[in-house]
Amino acid sequence: MPELRKDPIVGRWVIIAPDRVKRPQDFEHNFERTAHAFDPFAEGNESATPPEILAYREAGTPRNGPGWRVRVVPNKFPALSVEGELERRGDGIYDLMTGIGAHEVIIECPQNESNMSRLSVDNIREVLWVYRDRLVDLKKDPRLVHGLVFKNKGAMAGASLEHSHSQLIVNPVVPITVSEEMNGALEFFNYRGRSIYEDMIQQELANGSRIVLETSNFVVFCPYASRFPFETWILPKHHSSHYENIQRQQIEDLGVVMKTVLLKLEIALDDPPYNYILHTAPFDQPELKYFSWHIEIFPRLTGIAGFEWGTGFYINPVLPEEAAEFLRKIEV
Amino acid sequence: MPELRKDPIVGRWVIIAPDRVKRPQDFEHNFERTAHAFDPFAEGNESATPPEILAYREAGTPRNGPGWRVRVVPNKFPALSVEGELERRGDGIYDLMTGIGAHEVIIECPQNESNMSRLSVDNIREVLWVYRDRLVDLKKDPRLVHGLVFKNKGAMAGASLEHSHSQLIVNPVVPITVSEEMNGALEFFNYRGRSIYEDMIQQELANGSRIVLETSNFVVFCPYASRFPFETWILPKHHSSHYENIQRQQIEDLGVVMKTVLLKLEIALDDPPYNYILHTAPFDQPELKYFSWHIEIFPRLTGIAGFEWGTGFYINPVLPEEAAEFLRKIEV
Numbered sequence: 001m002p003e004l005r006k007d008p009i010v011g012r013w014v015i016i017a018p019d020r021v022k023r024p025q026d027f028e029h030n031f032e033r034t035a036h037a038f039d040p041f042a043e044g045n046e047s048a049t050p051p052e053i054l055a056y057r058e059a060g061t062p063r064n065g066p067g068w069r070v071r072v073v074p075n076k077f078p079a080l081s082v083e084g085e086l087e088r089r090g091d092g093i094y095d096l097m098t099g100i101g102a103h104e105v106i107i108e109c110p111q112n113e114s115n116m117s118r119l120s121v122d123n124i125r126e127v128l129w130v131y132r133d134r135l136v137d138l139k140k141d142p143r144l145v146h147g148l149v150f151k152n153k154g155a156m157a158g159a160s161l162e163h164s165h166s167q168l169i170v171n172p173v174v175p176i177t178v179s180e181e182m183n184g185a186l187e188f189f190n191y192r193g194r195s196i197y198e199d200m201i202q203q204e205l206a207n208g209s210r211i212v213l214e215t216s217n218f219v220v221f222c223p224y225a226s227r228f229p230f231e232t233w234i235l236p237k238h239h240s241s242h243y244e245n246i247q248r249q250q251i252e253d254l255g256v257v258m259k260t261v262l263l264k265l266e267i268a269l270d271d272p273p274y275n276y277i278l279h280t281a282p283f284d285q286p287e288l289k290y291f292s293w294h295i296e297i298f299p300r301l302t303g304i305a306g307f308e309w310g311t312g313f314y315i316n317p318v319l320p321e322e323a324a325e326f327l328r329k330i331e332v
Numbered sequence: 333m334p335e336l337r338k339d340p341i342v343g344r345w346v347i348i349a350p351d352r353v354k355r356p357q358d359f360e361h362n363f364e365r366t367a368h369a370f371d372p373f374a375e376g377n378e379s380a381t382p383p384e385i386l387a388y389r390e391a392g393t394p395r396n397g398p399g400w401r402v403r404v405v406p407n408k409f410p411a412l413s414v415e416g417e418l419e420r421r422g423d424g425i426y427d428l429m430t431g432i433g434a435h436e437v438i439i440e441c442p443q444n445e446s447n448m449s450r451l452s453v454d455n456i457r458e459v460l461w462v463y464r465d466r467l468v469d470l471k472k473d474p475r476l477v478h479g480l481v482f483k484n485k486g487a488m489a490g491a492s493l494e495h496s497h498s499q500l501i502v503n504p505v506v507p508i509t510v511s512e513e514m515n516g517a518l519e520f521f522n523y524r525g526r527s528i529y530e531d532m533i534q535q536e537l538a539n540g541s542r543i544v545l546e547t548s549n550f551v552v553f554c555p556y557a558s559r560f561p562f563e564t565w566i567l568p569k570h571h572s573s574h575y576e577n578i579q580r581q582q583i584e585d586l587g588v589v590m591k592t593v594l595l596k597l598e599i600a601l602d603d604p605p606y607n608y609i610l611h612t613a614p615f616d617q618p619e620l621k622y623f624s625w626h627i628e629i630f631p632r633l634t635g636i637a638g639f640e641w642g643t644g645f646y647i648n649p650v651l652p653e654e655a656a657e658f659l660r661k662i663e664v
Contacts, residue, residue, distance in 0.1 A: 005557040009516040009528055010509075014557040015647045018654070079639070079647045092535045093528065094556045150638030158637020167638065175643030177342075184341040196341055196425065203424045224426045225337040225346040277642040304636055305490020306482030306499070307411070310609040311507030315347045315411045322350070 001081050002099030004173070012176055015099055017079050041163035043110035049073040053104060054133060056126050070126045071107040072134060072168075078103035079169060086143045086172050100143055102170040106130055107163065114162040115271070116151070117262035125255035127166070131278065132251075134168055135244035139283045144170045146178055146282045149243075154273025157300045174282050181279065182291055189290035197292035201235055209321040212328055213260060217253040220261055222320035222327070228302060229318035230269060230327070232261060234295040241288040243280040258295075263332040265299055272299040333413050334431030336505070344508055347411050347431055373495035375442035381405040385436060386465060388458050402458045403439040404466060404500075410435035411501060418475045418504050432475055434502040438462055439495065446494040447603070448483070449594035457587035459498070463610065464583075466500055467576035471615045476502045478510055478614045481575075486605025489632045506614050513611065514623055521622035529624035533567055541653045544660055545592060549585040552593055554652035554659070560634060561650035562601060562659070564593060566627040573620040575612040590627075595664040597631055604631040 002017040040048035046064045054072040061067025074082070080101030087098045108127045109119050116124065135147045151166040152158035159165075188196040204210055204221045212232060213220040219235050234257060236250065246254075265272065276297040281288055308314055334349040372380035378396045386404040393399025406414070412433030419430045440459045441451050448456065467479045483498040484490035491497075520528040536542055536553045544564060545552040551567050566589060568582065578586075597604065608629040613620055640646055 007555070007557040008520065008532070010512050011516060012557065012559070013645050014559055015645060016558075016651060017647055017649055018651050019649075091556075092539075093531050094535075148639065148642045150642050152637040156635070158635045158639075169639055169643075171643065171645070175645055177642065177644035180342050180644075184343060188340065199425050200340070203426075207424075223339070224423075225339040225344065226348075227344070227346055275638040275641055277638055279642075298641075303488070303490045305484040306607040306609055307480065307490075307501055309607055309630075310480045310482050310509065310611075311501075311503065312509035312512075313345050313347060313503070313507055315349055317349055317351075319348060319350050 001084055002079060004097040004099050006095040006097075008093050008095070013097075013173060015079050017099065019077070039112045039161075039163050041105075041107045041161060041165060042112050043068070046071075049105075049107075050076060054130065054137075056130065066110070068110060069123065070109070070130050072130060073105050073107065075103040075105050075167065080171070097172065100172050102138055102141075102144065102168065104134060104168045106134075106149075106166045106168065108165055109163075112162075113164050114153075115262070115266060116153070116164045117259060117266050119164065119259070121255045121259050124258050125251050128246075128251050128254055128258070131166075131168070132244050132246055135242075135280070138168075138170045139244065141170075143172055145284055146171050146174050147280065148175065148178075149278040149280075151274075151276045153275070154271075154300070157273035157275050159273075178279070178282065182281070182288075185290045195239060195290050195292060197235060197294070198239060201237060210324045212264070212324050213257065215253050215257055217250050218257050220257060222324040224320060226316055226318075226320040226323070227314035228298040228300070229316055230265060230272075230301070230323045231296070231298045231316075231320070232265065232327070234258075234261065234297070235292065236294065239289070239292050241281040241285070241291045241293060243278055243293040245287070246293075260332055261297065261327075264327045264330045265297070267330050267332070268327055269299050269301065272301060274299045333416055334411060336429040336431050338427040338429075340425050340427070342508075345429075345505060349411050349431065351409070371444045371493075371495050373437075373439045373493060373497060374444050375400070378403075381437075381439075382408060386462065386469075388462065398442070400442060401455065402441070402462050404462060405437050405439065407435040407437050407499065412503070429504065432504050434470055434473075434476065434500065436466060436500045438466075438481075438498045438500065440497055441495075444494075445496050446485075447594070447598060448485070448496045449591060449598050451496065451591070453587045453591050456590050457583050460578075460583050460586055460590070463498075463500070464576050464578055467574075467612070470500075470502045471576065473502075475504055477616050478503050478506050479612065480507065480510075481610040481612075483606075483608045485607070486632070489605035489607050491605075510611070510614065514613070514620075517622045527571060527622050527624060529567060529626070530571060533569060542656045544596070544656050545589065547585050547589055549582050550589050552589060554656040556652060558648055558650075558652040558655070559646035560630040560632070561648055562597060562604075562633070562655045563628070563630045563648075563652070564597065564659070566590070566593065566629070567624065568626065571621070571624050573613040573617070573623045573625060575610055575625040577619070578625075592664055593629065593659075596659045596662045597629070599662050599664070600659055601631050601633065604633060606631045 043066045055068040056070045057068035080099045086100045147170040210221045280293040375398045387400040388402045389400035412431045418432045463481045479502045542553045612625040
């Protein structure tokens, strides 16, 4: 069973999951390990993964066999365990919690394809819908309070397999970055009486220099204080704090937006490693006026080094306005 | 002139330093770029760096020529500029500051050596003393409030040159991670009436399982909530919030401690990439009872991926107790 341990100074939780490697001696530099001849996520290799939790599949095809379009399985090396009691206890000045939670893998397509951008728009829409379905389901578990959907693309962004996939980790505590974001947004709302996300959309559309794309439902832009070169955010125009409440008609649009943005980044930066993160409100919160779900995408072109660790600042060598202009001009 | 831009939601500052690369198009994946035939930091190549700010050198040798043991120069591609006025202004909902600050490189030895652990103890002591000297000097600049000393070792940890070196970035605002750490430590002090660092030393020494090394002045241990495998902290037993107030006799001891710990990590993990960060209180604070300067060292064995970005949590596959036991047993 993994353990959650809390740093007593800054309140940061760490998941100690020793089952993921055998012994300290076995620990190796694992940055480059995506090249595999065998693809455990490909159609026909269903037995190479734990049994599926959910799959969108052709009518009449059996579970854990071929015939699916998008498939969700438990992570084979989970950071958190779904079985067990949520227990909290102290250890002198330290705090400890059992590592209860869910860690799932969303296999985005049956064929051996590493770039989400090359999937059909309909395929991407189903991936986006499966995120919703899994959040709706896991929200029912009273032990769990926040679901994080994210993608690691490429070894440098943390992917251990090439086949296009994303992950969902559902935590028993609200992550520190989520609560910081919620608190910051609430402070703005209390002070200005408006959602900061709405203000941001207004200012970005009025200014225009950081806009990458605008559709009827979404605004895509390189944020003013981009941490990374070509960092790109997707913000819904229709305010909603919980991604799991997304509507079909928004998913229709978001599928096109995702494909377009990922293709632009792929062309601009020569198939870069990247992460994207779905920011959404905790399960136990009602609909919030001050917070808006959104997606943050960042290519991993620059490393994170001592300065970033020590300060929480980032050094970005590319002006967001130049990155946005560059991305706007790319035809897809 | 670089710009400091503030994220309006979480208050994180970002340094936009476009002079560090030419155009977005020129931007390349720059993870592996330490291999250079020419060593601009070696003795005899002094003209390859900007003119020195400070050097410990043999009596009678001229500035910017051979004869030095430790040498400090401005970073050739600085993240912050030391010249100019500190100006703050708004841009709609956003905040902006001119990128005033210092960015220096500490060249740790004249010979082409990439591992600090292989330098003599006396050499390491001079490096540790030069950190102090530069902080004492930069503290006099009223525009600057916090100095961060850090080391990036190896390309995967962000180093762009192999020659053993560390860096100093002095900022016009207190970095977010520093203020979080100070606030957390103050909260503990207000609640318990003691410094958390003193409590931590007591508990670690009493328990013993996470101790790597103990000397008359320092305790070295793998922290309870280690973010990274083999993360190791060096805490002074004599409480002091500002590193720049360190005494000669502590430096004597710290030189031995640094060499021993770095050698142990090098042997244990086969010359890993690593960062270390000197945590010290802001310039404008008096001596603080609740905060203690210390050094955090973390080998970069695991990548940072979507989960860590999205949550601020870390997944560590190695128990700190096992890492410490492994490091204790290594003879150096």
